[in-house]
Amino acid sequence: MIKCPNCGEILDNSKICIKCGADAILLGKAVELSNKLYNDGLRMAKCKDMSGAMSCLSKSILINKRNINARNLLGLLYFETGRIGDALKQWVISTNIKETSNAAGEYIEDYRKNEKEYKKLNEALKMYNQAVKFMQQKSDDMAVIQLRKAIDINPKFVDALNMLALCYILQNKDSKADEVIKSVLNIDVKNTAALRYYRHLHPDKGTHFEEAPIKKISDREPTLKYNSNVVKGGAKSKVIELAMFIIGCVCTAVIMYILVIPGISEAKEEEMKTVQNEFEEMKKDYDEQSNVNADKIKKLEEENASLKVQNEQYTKQANEQAMSDKISNANSLFSEGNVEEAISIIGGIDAALLSEENKNAYNEIKDKAYSSRAKTMYNEGKKLYDRKKYDEAKTALNEGIVYGDGNLQAKYSSMYYLGKIYMEEGDNERAKECFSQVKDNHPDKSMRGYASGWLNGL
Amino acid sequence: MIDFKAEMERFKPIMEIDELEDSIKTYDMEDMIDILKYLSEENAKN
Numbered sequence: 001m002i003k004c005p006n007c008g009e010i011l012d013n014s015k016i017c018i019k020c021g022a023d024a025i026l027l028g029k030a031v032e033l034s035n036k037l038y039n040d041g042l043r044m045a046k047c048k049d050m051s052g053a054m055s056c057l058s059k060s061i062l063i064n065k066r067n068i069n070a071r072n073l074l075g076l077l078y079f080e081t082g083r084i085g086d087a088l089k090q091w092v093i094s095t096n097i098k099e100t101s102n103a104a105g106e107y108i109e110d111y112r113k114n115e116k117e118y119k120k121l122n123e124a125l126k127m128y129n130q131a132v133k134f135m136q137q138k139s140d141d142m143a144v145i146q147l148r149k150a151i152d153i154n155p156k157f158v159d160a161l162n163m164l165a166l167c168y169i170l171q172n173k174d175s176k177a178d179e180v181i182k183s184v185l186n187i188d189v190k191n192t193a194a195l196r197y198y199r200h201l202h203p204d205k206g207t208h209f210e211e212a213p214i215k216k217i218s219d220r221e222p223t224l225k226y227n228s229n230v231v232k233g234g235a236k237s238k239v240i241e242l243a244m245f246i247i248g249c250v251c252t253a254v255i256m257y258i259l260v261i262p263g264i265s266e267a268k269e270e271e272m273k274t275v276q277n278e279f280e281e282m283k284k285d286y287d288e289q290s291n292v293n294a295d296k297i298k299k300l301e302e303e304n305a306s307l308k309v310q311n312e313q314y315t316k317q318a319n320e321q322a323m324s325d326k327i328s329n330a331n332s333l334f335s336e337g338n339v340e341e342a343i344s345i346i347g348g349i350d351a352a353l354l355s356e357e358n359k360n361a362y363n364e365i366k367d368k369a370y371s372s373r374a375k376t377m378y379n380e381g382k383k384l385y386d387r388k389k390y391d392e393a394k395t396a397l398n399e400g401i402v403y404g405d406g407n408l409q410a411k412y413s414s415m416y417y418l419g420k421i422y423m424e425e426g427d428n429e430r431a432k433e434c435f436s437q438v439k440d441n442h443p444d445k446s447m448r449g450y451a452s453g454w455l456n457g458l
Numbered sequence: 459m460i461d462f463k464a465e466m467e468r469f470k471p472i473m474e475i476d477e478l479e480d481s482i483k484t485y486d487m488e489d490m491i492d493i494l495k496y497l498s499e500e501n502a503k504n
Binding site for chain 1: 459460462465466468473475476477482491
């Protein structure tokens with residue numbers, strides 16, 4: 001009983017499927033060929049012939065894309081040789097073809113769990129790609145730097161190792177190239193590029209490479225895990241493994257105690273010292289900066305005080321100049337005979353703010369103007385008195401008294417006639433006050449006598 | 459003697475994880491079985 005490899009329909013004697021119309025014999029042969037290539041690939045992978053295995057497995061899935069064993073193994077080999085992106089691609093396609101009971105699902109799950117580590121491996125890929133660009137630009141020095149970094153991250157990255165070997169050959173660093181080539185051949189025993197480089201470096205040895213003992217990939221494939229270093233055995237080997245693990249732990253603890261922990265303590269102490277020194281330096285800087293700032297503030301305060309004094313001086317000078325101008329103006333007006341306006345200006349001057357020099361000039365013009373005004377007002381008042389216009393006469397005579405401090409003649413003469421007006425009006429008390437002052441202060445003896453006479457009459 | 463130019467041509471950029479999605483989207487899932495099925499269907503029609 002034959003099943004159609006395409007749809008699973010049971011075929012009778014016909015080689016053509018009644019349901020899907022496929023040539024079952026031909027399809028069967030194709031599936032068989034794909035499986036054979038997978039088996040070849042698996043055998044080669046177990047012998048660490050990665051290149052040969054990858055070639056067989058690629059052909060296998062080219063014939064039958066649904067051969068998930070071939071696809072999963074191809075992914076593992078890509079992973080083993082550093083091609084993480086290609087590995088994931090095969091596993092993703094594999095899980096799309098068969099979602100359940102598929103090892104690729106576990107590999108993808110592992111990727112999800114250890115994404116950080118995979119990203120690191122991906123960094124190695126980026127560095128390799130960058131190195132390819134550098135090499136195309138003939139910057140082999142730069143390429144070597146990138147490749148070494150990539151290999152530090154993933155020492156099994158075959159393409160990076162091969163390119164590094166080529167760089168070293170170009171730079172005539174044969175011993176380094178030889179070392180790298182041997183690393184490649186330990187991972188992939190029949191890597192064609194590595195063998196070519198090996199032959200270039202060892203032309204006497206022909207194609208023979210002294211291989212390290214081959215570590216076989218586990219026989220568990222197709223459910224083979226990509227971590228091929230894990231070799232599982234029976235219960236006895238598990239006990240040995242456990243014992244070895246415990247011994248390993250103890251040794252590690254001893255080494256940590258003897259070597260690493262004192263080193264860490266010393267490093268910590270060193271770090272603390274460094275931090276303390278840094279702190280002290282920062283404090284010193286801060287103190288210095290504070291002192292500088294204090295000095296700056298003091299200097300600025302001094303400057304400010306000095307500017308204030310200057311400002312006061314300037315203000316004072318400006319005021320004095322203004323006062324001097326006013327006095328000068330008052331003098332000019334007085335000279336022109338405009339006594340009233342000169343007095344108005346003199347009245348607007350604050351004598352307390354004047355300098356000594358201005359004060360003298362001020363007093364001089366004030367005396368002259370006020371004396372002149374007192375005399376004028378006295379004359380005016382006397383005329384009005386003679387015309388018996390007592391109210392107007394009183395106003396003029398009072399002004400003569402106010403301005404008469406520098407002209408006692410005008411002042412007390414005004415007071416005399418003011419007394420006479422009060423007497424005429426019957427205000428004897430005020431008249432007495434006026435005559436009394438005239439009697440005591442008038443510079444003219446005859447006027448003092450007249451005032452005395454009137455006082456006696458009242 | 460190693461031909462550097464020829465050797466360099468063998469080294470191609472490798473797909474990074476970031477390019478994975480695009481790579482799978484554009485992946486043409488055709489294999490030999492697809493071709494054989496197509497040929498069988500064509501033969502059946504004729």
